[in-house]
């Protein structure tokens with residue numbers, strides 16, 4: 748697959764998360780102080796919509812049961828989630844945010 752367009756930088760202000768669909772995958776894009784991160788939009792606890800959660804610093808809180816994930820690693824830092832979510836590389840090209848989609 749490779750690098751695919753996900754969003755314009757201007758669509759994602761600092762401190763916000765946004766759900767995008769890239770090549771059929773639901774991805775939560777996050778702006779943490781001007782750095783951009785992407786994790787899958789599906790909580791590893793019970794499939795909660797992570798991208799609709801609240802971002803505090805680099806922690807994204809699942810809106811269903813409140814597990815927090817570090818968006819820079821995809822790892823959960825609070826219960827009830829214990830399994831990491833998938834993380835994607837984000838590249839900036841001009842005003843565009845691109846996400847690296849693996850071939851699998």
Ligand code: FES
Pocket residue numbers: 790791792793794795809810811812813814826827828
């Ligand atoms: S579904 Fe995310 S914490 Fe339960």
